[in-house]
Amino acid sequence: MGKGRPTINPTSSTRYFIDKNGCWVWKMKFRTHSGFPEVSVRGNPSIATHVFLKKLKGIEIPNGKLVFQKCRNRSCVNPKHLIVVTRGFSARRAKNTKLSFKAIEDIKREYIPRTMSQAKLGKKYGVN
Secondary structure, X not given: OHHHOOEOOOOOHHHEEEOOOOOEEEOOOOEOOOOOEEEEEOOEEXXXXXXXXXXXXXXXXXXXXXXXXXOOOOOEOOHHHEEEEEHHHHHHHHOXXXXXXXXXXXXXXXXXXXXXXXXXHHHHHOOO
């Protein structure tokens, strides 16, 4: 076990609790320098969200990609809240964004079929 980091058993909820938003909130003190949950895999430190995606959903994280929490909770390890994104996407979303992930998906659905103009969508969602 690497430096006392917990090993991961995704079927056990002893390392996280489920909050009212459905987030699996990491309870352990081990974190990356950016504050993300950290665990040990075969003695090597790993980011918990990556491990949860791999073990529960069979998703590998390609080089150059990151795991992003749609719920915007850095402590969340719920695979349903995690998506694999580019660094650019993560950087854009990390800046003081006004829109939730759901609002962005709603806007994409409404705009792509051209059912509403960009100006009307901006007004509807409070952005310009």
